Amino acid sequence: MAGKPKLYYFDGRGKMESIRWLLAAAGVEFEEKFLETREQYEKLLQSGSLLFQQVPLVEIDGMKMVQTRAILNYIAAKYNLYGKDLKERALIDMYVGGTEDLMGFILMFPFLSAEDKEKQRAVIVQKATSRYFPVYEKVLKDHGQDFLVGNSFSWADVHLLEAILMVEEKKSDVLSSFPQLQAFKRRISSIPTIKKFLEPGSQRKPVPDDKYVETVRRVLRMYYDIKAN
Amino acid sequence: MAGKPKLYYFDGRGKMESIRWLLAAAGVEFEEKFVETKEQLEKLVKDGDLLFHQLPMVEIDGMKMVQTRAILSYIAGKYNLYGKDLKERALIDMYVEGITDLMQMVMMLPFSPAEAKAKNLASIEEKATKRYFPVFEKVLKQHGQDFLVGNRFSWADVQLLEVILAVEEKIPAVLSGFPQLQAFKTKMSNVPTIKKFLQPGSARKPPPDDNYVATVMSIFNLN
Numbered sequence: 001m002a003g004k005p006k007l008y009y010f011d012g013r014g015k016m017e018s019i020r021w022l023l024a025a026a027g028v029e030f031e032e033k034f035l036e037t038r039e040q041y042e043k044l045l046q047s048g049s050l051l052f053q054q055v056p057l058v059e060i061d062g063m064k065m066v067q068t069r070a071i072l073n074y075i076a077a078k079y080n081l082y083g084k085d086l087k088e089r090a091l092i093d094m095y096v097g098g099t100e101d102l103m104g105f106i107l108m109f110p111f112l113s114a115e116d117k118e119k120q121r122a123v124i125v126q127k128a129t130s131r132y133f134p135v136y137e138k139v140l141k142d143h144g145q146d147f148l149v150g151n152s153f154s155w156a157d158v159h160l161l162e163a164i165l166m167v168e169e170k171k172s173d174v175l176s177s178f179p180q181l182q183a184f185k186r187r188i189s190s191i192p193t194i195k196k197f198l199e200p201g202s203q204r205k206p207v208p209d210d211k212y213v214e215t216v217r218r219v220l221r222m223y224y225d226i227k228a229n
Numbered sequence: 230m231a232g233k234p235k236l237y238y239f240d241g242r243g244k245m246e247s248i249r250w251l252l253a254a255a256g257v258e259f260e261e262k263f264v265e266t267k268e269q270l271e272k273l274v275k276d277g278d279l280l281f282h283q284l285p286m287v288e289i290d291g292m293k294m295v296q297t298r299a300i301l302s303y304i305a306g307k308y309n310l311y312g313k314d315l316k317e318r319a320l321i322d323m324y325v326e327g328i329t330d331l332m333q334m335v336m337m338l339p340f341s342p343a344e345a346k347a348k349n350l351a352s353i354e355e356k357a358t359k360r361y362f363p364v365f366e367k368v369l370k371q372h373g374q375d376f377l378v379g380n381r382f383s384w385a386d387v388q389l390l391e392v393i394l395a396v397e398e399k400i401p402a403v404l405s406g407f408p409q410l411q412a413f414k415t416k417m418s419n420v421p422t423i424k425k426f427l428q429p430g431s432a433r434k435p436p437p438d439d440n441y442v443a444t445v446m447s448i449f450n451l452n
Contacts, residue, residue, distance in 0.1 A: 051323060051327065051364055052327045052330070052360055052361065052364065053360055061316070063316070063319060065319060065323065066323060066327075067322065067323045067326035067327060068326075069298065069322065069326050070319060070322030070323040070325075070326050073302075073318070073319070073322050074315060074318070074319045074322070077315050077318070078315060086303060086306050086307060087290070087292070089302070089303070089306065090292060090294060090299055090302070090303045093296060093298065093299030093302055093303070094280060094294065094295060094296045094299045096299075097281075097295075097296030097297075097298060097299050098280070098281050098296065101281070131281055131282055132281065135280055135281065
């Protein structure tokens with residue numbers, strides 16, 4: 001039945017966080033159902049709600065959507081954050097692909113051993129500053145506009161801000177050589193829906209901690225070692 | 230300048246193969262430039278042709294597109310293989326993403342260390358027969374139509390056929406419990422553009438061999 005989208009995931013960032021950001025940026029209120037026990041997860045599996053037996057799951061517009069990218073694409077298009085034509089969509093998809101890869105290095109971070117964490121922190125910063133940030137810095141510099149694509153606020157802007165903040169959590173001065181991105185960060189953070197999401201008490205989730213890692217391992221029975229990529 | 234799309238990748242399947250499939254299914258002719266050495270890859274990076282320093286890259290409609298998913302979405306959108314509305318697109322995206330997860334396992338198999346190969350192959354078989362194929366078997370059974378989404382040929386159908394054939398190369402009897410998928414495979418293989426792509430001499434690449442693995446490893450200093 002129509003109503004607010006309902007997000008099924010752990011009480012933490014993981015793959016659902018980009019979805020929370022995008023819904024929030026679009027000004028869409030949503031509900032959340034947190035997976036805390038193995039039993040809840042098995043119940044969800046048995047209910048047939050998880051097409052490929054995985055979360056994230058988002059109930060939206062009568063659909064039980066899975067696959068993070070599919071969900072994000074749907075939300076972006078529905079709320080006009082996906083460009084005005086195929087070519088703008090292509091640019092947005094390319095940029096989002098890059099920030100997704102960058103955030104992918106951070107996704108597994110909480111599950112790494114202490115030693116691997118230090119190595120991975122260096123990898124994240126290196127990739128951010130030598131491969132990803134320079135691209136977006138140049139895009140903004142070349143066209144001189146406020147937003148990445150088509151002079152219009154889009155999913156690509158939301159995703160880049162999310163990525164910037166996540167990398168800054170690993171190294172607070174990581175934007176020091178990127179003046180365009182510093183200005184971008186300030187601008188996008190001031191957009192009312194995003195400003196609200198960045199305030200305490202919003203549905204934005206904190207940096208993952210040991211409790212989050214334990215919950216995920218317990219619910220998914222994922223007790224094997226995670227290797228850094 | 231407008232003209233045929235031009236694909237930059239290794240002379241092998243990898244991440245580019247799904248793009249070859251989709252262009253072929255859409256009846257679009259394309260050219261290929263094979264990257265064979267580290268120096269060639271470094272030149273592309275130095276020339277600023279690779280947005281994130283990575284392949285695949287496809288020159289199409291005046292753009293140098295990177296990011297496999299972005300390229301596939303563009304082709305699907307341009308050639309009307311992406312459904313008729315947002316909800317059909319959502320279904321296609323869900324199906325394609327699931328299939329991509331399975332395809333990724335198959336893609337990585339030749340790069341597994343020798344001692345992990347048997348385990349990884351068993352994992353592919355398990356995921357294919359317990360997680361992915363049952364979904365599509367059920368979808369086809371429930372609506373009884375020829376195509377996965379909207380009673381019309383789409384990107385999802387192309388991607389599903391590709392992964393079925395890729396898994397069958399490793400596990401020949403993998404479709405034995407899936408009569409709908411067997412019929413689907415036959416029907417899709419006979420779509421004229423796909424039939425042509427499946428014939429010898431097409432741009433379809435063979436299963437990865439040791440030579441391909443060695444080339445990729447040497448270009449990325451993985452050996």
